[in-house]
Amino acid sequence: MSANQTPKPHPGPKPSATASPNTPHSPTLAHLTERAADQWPQAPALRWREPDGTLHHLTFAEAHTAAEEIARGLMALGLAPGDRIAVQSRLRPEWTLLLLAAASSGLVLVSLLPTTVPEEIAHVLNDCDAKAVICEDADQLAKVEAARPRIPGLRQVLVMDEVAGRDDPPLTLARLRAAGEHAVTPAALARRRASVRPDDLLVIIYTSGTTGPKKGCALSHGNYVAVLAAHPSPPRSPLASPDASNGTIFVVTGPHTIALLMQLLTWWSGYTLSWFQGGSADEMAAELQAARPSIVPLVPLALENIYRAVLAAHPAERHPQLLDAARTGLRVRELRAAGQPVPDDLQEWFERTDRTLFAEVRERFGGNLRRATVSGAPVSRDILTFFVGCGLPLVECYGMTETAAAATSNTPDDNRIGTVGKPLPGVEVAIADDGEVLIKGANVFHGYWGYDEGEFGTVRDGWLHTGDLGAIDAEGYLHLTGRKKELVQLSNGMAVTPHPFERELRAHPLISQAVLYGEARPHLVALITLDARQAADWASARGLPTDVPALVRSPELLDEIRDAVERANGGLQEYFRARAFHVLDRDLSADAGELTVSLKVARPVVHTRFRDLFESLYD
Structure with missing residues (x-):
């Protein structure tokens, strides 16, 4: 596509209409915790395991109260609508509550991975002009303090965990919540919430560019609402208790692009959020199985680890038989989906194998899975075939931080292995003359923080130039073929320059x-x-x-x-x-x-x- 040509788009289905602020299709996320607490007050919103092994949870009602108190505490610090607050922590309940508090109080959350070093902390906090940063613990605090002399605009440093042995202990989230209760009224927060608009920023996520320092992707409430509205409503039995969740989302990555979307999806659709606490691949597999999730977003590395664990449970000489069984299983499933007959002997074999080998593989994911997605880097077709052949509802999808994490996806009922699926509702995808994938839709970000998009040119005439190369087949499935950019996409989903x-x-x-x-x-x-x-x-x-x-x-x-x-x-x-x-x-x-x-x-x-x-x- 030349500069003066209009690309021929491949659109997804039309999105549903936007409704009032207290419906599932609110134009902003400012009312998210309030609506969820109304709909599922006693259902578990967050579930996690402490280091001593005890299992804890917060209900939607409890999480709403906590997020409201944090929001009022942040307002008590003098933070105004649009001010940036940074969070440097692994994924944990406080991270999610801070995200929800920012959404309801018109603040902009900036995500810093816990591995970020002082040099990068200084760059990010200066670049976005953060007014406050919340550190997970003493280790993260030490890194921020090492960088702080180079961050003149930073006004407040807080911690999630109490830091002992200091004459001047920093403000904790617990004390912030208490201060907010006395200093800011619920009515003041309600007024702030009502002032939030779809184009207001929700987060800035710093990602690697092809050259130079990290750039901040500025994403709005409206960007995320567009993606969340495209998610199908979870099935719910009419006999289900109103205090039961709609299933569990299990997150294996850190608090970045995909995990952020999954946290919002939890409140949008009434799921329970659980996440990997960290450790070895074996520990991740054990936690995944114990969580019995309904939804699992995976990076290729996690999927590869599970694949290796499945094979390792069987003698090496049996591996070719296992792979052949999965390929045959996929062929039977495809025949069934197409309404074609399956020979009797093959059907008998399939039913027997589905109760044994295939069920064993599905149990690796807890046996309750409705959808597993994999994105962030290329995935071996053989691995995808293996899991889908065993009956896993595993699909490839595609998105970027710049598209609020999502743009195209297969579905368990419409899965073309080797592609990243079709555009989501409300999203258009086109291919430029040089093969670059272009995306247009309400999910496309506002630009990089501090850059003039008119000059920078990532988004031109509404089309995001992704830097990825691809092709769209006659049925509308997107095939990714390479990358224009020199970013290296690791198998854990991280894109690094x-x-x-x-x-x-x-x-x-x-x-x-x-x-x-x-x-x-x-x-x-x-x-x-x-x-x-x-x-x-x-x-x-x-x-x-x-x-x-x-x-x-x-x-x-x-x-x-x-x-x-x-x-x-x-x-x-x-x-x-x-x-x-x-x-x-x-x-x-x-x-x-x-x-x-x-x-x-x-x-x-x-x-x-x-x-x-x-x-x-x-x-």
């Missing part, structure tokens, strides 16, 4: 190039090349071989490069760090197509040419 690490390494005199790799892998690895002249001088001074092929095998050289990698890693969040590296025995070459005319790394060429080498670093 390679530039900060590479830039730091290239500052070392011995290093000419550093190329990160990690698309759909659990972490980053690096290919490093040497500046031949600098390396020869360095080696000669130490009595080492001066030719590069011999030098790269020298323990002294490898120790020097290892130190450089550790220094580069030290100032970066963990997802941006390289965990392994290889020093190539030659430099990259423009003649070989590894460098562009302007001597930039031709990343696709390097990744393809050295793929086996990169992959060997994961062994």
Whole structure:
């Protein structure tokens, strides 16, 4: 599509009409806790396990009271509508309550992952001009305090957990709630709530760009309402107790894009929210099974871990039989869905296998699953086939932080494996002439905080230019084929830019190039090349071989490069760090197509040419 052409869109179904503020289709989320407390007062909204193993929950009525008290406390601090408050914490009840409090009081929540380092804290809080930050505990507080001299606009630092042993303990959320009860009336909060409009911002989520520092995606109440309204209403038995939830959502990721949407969906549709407390893959699998969820959003890495656990439960010699059984199971399910006959012997086999092997696989997800989604990075078709063949309602979907986490999706009843589905209701998808995926809809963000979108150009004529490459088939399913951007999408769903690490390494005199790799892998690895002249001088001074092929095998050289990698890693969040590296025995070459005319790394060429080498670093 050229600049003056209008793309031919593939629209999703029409969204339902917007209704009044106290209906499920409110134009804002300011009334979210109030409506949920009215509809499901004693149903469990949040369920979590404390470190001592005890299980706790908050009802929708209790959560509404807590969120209201926090909102009044934040107002008592003098925070005005539109002010930004940052939260640096793992996902826990207080995180959710702060999100809901911000929604009802017109504040804008800024998410900081608990792995964020002081340098990034200073950048984010200065960039969004945050007035307050809420830290999870003493460790997070220490990082914020290390950055605070560089954050002149920050007025207040609070903590979720009491910090002992300090002469000047910071304000806790408990004391904030108590202060709000006395300083701000419920009527004042009601007036603030009534003033919230659909275009008002709800969150700013900082994501990696292709170059430079992180940019903040500014997302409004209306963006999220558009996505939530597209979610089908959960089935509910007419005999169900009014104090029962509509099922459980189990979140395995940290408090970022997908988890944020799932928290809002909990209050929108009356689910119970539970989440992975952290730990090993085995612990995650055990918590998932115990939660017996109805909905599970997964990143590919989590799905791959479950897949490996399923296979590990059987002798290796049986693995080909298991995979073949799942493929056959998928064929039977497809015949049934198409209304075609299934041969009697195949039907008998299927029913027997569905009660045994397939049921065992479904039980890994708790045996109560209505929908599992996977997004954030490419997923192996074989893994998808395995789970769907075993009867899991597993579907691929697609979205970005810039689209409030969602844009297209398959459904359990309309699932085209190998695609990311069709546009959600109210969303249009088109493909530009260069293959880039374009998205238009009420879910598309307002732009990056602090950038003029008219100049920045991520959204042009209402179309979000995603940086992803794709195609739409004749039936309207979106196939993703690659990425225009140089973001690396890890298998845990995190999108990271390679530039900060590479830039730091290239500052070392011995290093000419550093190329990160990690698309759909659990972490980053690096290919490093040497500046031949600098390396020869360095080696000669130490009595080492001066030719590069011999030098790269020298323990002294490898120790020097290892130190450089550790220094580069030290100032970066963990997802941006390289965990392994290889020093190539030659430099990259423009003649070989590894460098562009302007001597930039031709990343696709390097990744393809050295793929086996990169992959060997994961062994």
